[in-house]
Amino acid sequence: MSHPPVDQRGAWRALKDHAASMGQRHLRELFAEHQGRYSTFTRHAAGLTLDLSKQRWSEQTLDMLLDLARDAKVPEAVHRLLAGERVNRSEDRPALHTALRLPADARLEVEGQDLVASVHATLDRMEDMVERFHAGQWRGATGKPIRDVVNLGVGGSDLGPLMVTHALADYRPDDVHRVDVHFASTMDGSQLADYLARLNPETTLFVLSSKSFTTIDTLSNARTARDWLKARLLGGARQEGVDESLVMRQHFIGVSASPEKMAEWGIAPAHQLEFWEWVGGRYSLWGAIGLPIALVVGMANFRGLLAGAHAMDRHFHEAPLADNLPVLLALAGIWNVNFLDIRAHSILPYDGRLEYFAAYLEQLEMESNGKSVTNDGEPVGYSTCPVLWGQLGPNAQHAFYQLLHQGTQAVECDFIAPRVRYDDVADPATRDHLMGQHRLTLANCFAQSRALMLGDAAVADDGPRPGHRRYRGNQPSSTLLLDRLTPQTLGALVALYEHKVFVQATIWDINPFDQWGVELGKTLAGETQRILRREAGLEGMDDSTRGLIEAVWAAEPQADA
Known part of the structure; x- marks a missing residue:
């Protein structure tokens, strides 16, 4: 039985209509109208706290997105994934990374x-x-x-x-x-x-x-x-x-x-x-x-990492959609990419130990969901994975936050930080200094997400501002707090993003478990390597590649006669 394309289904069309009005609302208005947004849009699981209150949505938006998830049969897809069914359709095999962390x-x-x-x-x-x-x-x-x-x-x-x-x-x-x-x-x-x-x-x-x-x-x-x-x-x-x-x-x-x-x-x-x-x-x-x-x-700590991931697997399988962290994080992304036309996503950890987390997610998300055809091989008629990048938040503040605050492009941001750090340092003076630095880091994390949300309204009115000092705000973000950064919470954090990717792929009707797009480059690299070794000729090369190869040949030392 064939199904209509994703973007032609009722839940998708209803969200398009909703976005036409909701997309014009500023986050500061949404917060002014709904004093309890934090509790309404915050969930907890496996040592993680996910605050989605700074997303540009309302309770109605979330309800409609949950309808979209049901329409895409996300609960059934989760069951197939965890039961070991062949969810990787192009390679006809299961995707059983969750089995690696079963007790x-x-x-x-x-x-x-x-x-x-x-x-x-x-x-x-x-x-x-x-x-x-x-x-x-x-x-x-x-x-x-x-x-x-x-x-x-x-x-x-x-x-x-x-x-x-x-x-x-x-x-x-x-x-x-x-x-x-x-x-x-x-x-x-x-x-x-x-x-x-x-x-x-x-x-x-x-x-x-x-x-x-x-x-x-x-x-x-x-x-x-x-x-x-x-x-x-x-x-x-x-x-x-x-x-x-x-x-x-x-x-x-x-x-x-x-x-x-x-x-x-x-x-x-x-x-x-x-x-x-x-x-x-x-x-x-x-x-x-x-x-x-x-x-x-x-x-022992490696097994703790597995246990944390398994705890998130269980939450993903058992929690209702409206309380399910991976589902909610995925729906926030769907809302931004497909309905608010926000095609860029930045990962901003506020803990130096997570220095490589953004790079890890770049592969996880963009190799998984950087697809333009459906599971049936048809071209998609909508955006899929956004461009994702990031850096340690405190360093990024001095690098690309200028674009986040005053650039022409909207960007969704994920802020990530542990609630507690350094309380176990033995020396009292050193402990106080380090805990003070952690509070400073959290202050910057919370202040930056607030500034991106409210813009000029985040500070007391000090009179008219020239254009170069204006902040429009209204940049959506999610904040993830770990109780502490431990093997268990890191495992849960990684599994959270894995499952987020799967939920989004299910809604977009794409396969997150293959990566055929990387194969062409590998094939051409082998051919080009043979030419560079002078084991094959330049016939069939385009003019640019031919010129580059000849430039390399010209620079190579000549063999002795």
């Missing part, structure tokens, strides 16, 4: 496989590895304990672990052998070259993280790392008993859905961790891709 006593059988058992077998294998590192028992080829681990991955194999290890650095256990974790993702080798200049090959191990184990960025870095280790551990005054197989076994761990390719590359089967085809790369930090996280914070 051990849960049961989820999908197509005859007990997923929970296999997930926890991998977690147990990870735990054994982590314990060996933290006990100083994982030794390099020359017998010295590993002290530095370099994660070689890109996209989801880099952004998630990088974001979480930075966010949870305070949770590093202090009673274990210290292992420092580093990340190299760029194919140009600049990050890796810096590490190789500073690290000791005898005490360095590399984690190769690639779902397919064919990602050229990662394998290029991996080959460089392998040759570096061999040159230094096998060349010159090589030690007795150190051979190539020992170097490969003790200095490499592989994480992939392709054990055959890992083994072919030289990674010992005992040092391989399983990754499943039903987990998208940008949804993968919860499993073996999270090994760098566990190496930094310990396995």
Whole structure:
């Protein structure tokens, strides 16, 4: 049975009509008319508080958006996702990142496989590895304990672990052998070259993280790392008993859905961790891709991260739509993008530990929902994912907030901060200073969202203002407060945004679990690389690409005659 296009359904058309009048209302009017907006539009779950009162909507708007969610069958879609049905239609498979954080006593059988058992077998294998590192028992080829681990991955194999290890650095256990974790993702080798200049090959191990184990960025870095280790551990005054197989076994761990390719590359089967085809790369930090996280914070805190995400999964599944944090956050985005024509979204954490959170969400949201065809392959007639970017809020205030306050383009903002920080610092004087700095940070967070909302009305009237000092306000925002930044609340926060993406994709009738758009660039890059190596001709190249290639050739040193 065919359904009318999304933008032709009754709930969508009703919202279009509603937006024609509602879109002209200023937030300061909405607050003046409704003194209890905070309590009306604020919800709590899993250690998070979500304040949506600064969105440019009314109770009627939200009711109509909830009708839209029902019309799009969001509750049924949530059930299909969590039950392991094949929601990734273009690749005909489930999207079961939520299974990675199910507790051990849960049961989820999908197509005859007990997923929970296999997930926890991998977690147990990870735990054994982590314990060996933290006990100083994982030794390099020359017998010295590993002290530095370099994660070689890109996209989801880099952004998630990088974001979480930075966010949870305070949770590093202090009673274990210290292992420092580093990340190299760029194919140009600049990050890796810096590490190789500073690290000791005898005490360095590399984690190769690639779902397919064919990602050229990662394998290029991996080959460089392998040759570096061999040159230094096998060349010159090589030690007795150190051979190539020992170097490969003790200095490499592989994480992939392709054990055959890992083994072919030289990674010992005992040092391989399983990754499943039903987990998208940008949804993968919860499993073996999270090994760098566990190496930094310990396995107990890694399991706490999973528990926080699972708490949000349960809330997503069980809470009514009107109280459901992922649903409400998604609907705010739908209202802004599709009905208020706000196509830009900024993520603004007010906590230095969340420095990489915006970069993580850039991939999660734009790779997932940056789509222009429906699940049936038809062109969409409406906007989908907005352009998303961000930075630490205190720094961004001195960078791009000028555009937010006085630019010509409306931008939706997400402000994120912990309610409490530094109250556990032992020294009283230091604690008072640091807690004062946290209050200063929160003051800036709340003041900026208020200024974006009210504009000039946020300050006492001091007479007419020249145009360059006018603030129009009326910029919508959401504020997310974490009780504290812990493994549990960070897990819930990430899962919140994952589910927000899914709800929006369901309403837009697009697939958030594939990324075919990145494949064309990979194909053309391979072709262009062969030309740059002079292994193929320039025939068929456009004039610009031809000129750029010839400019590179002209700059290359000529081989000796």
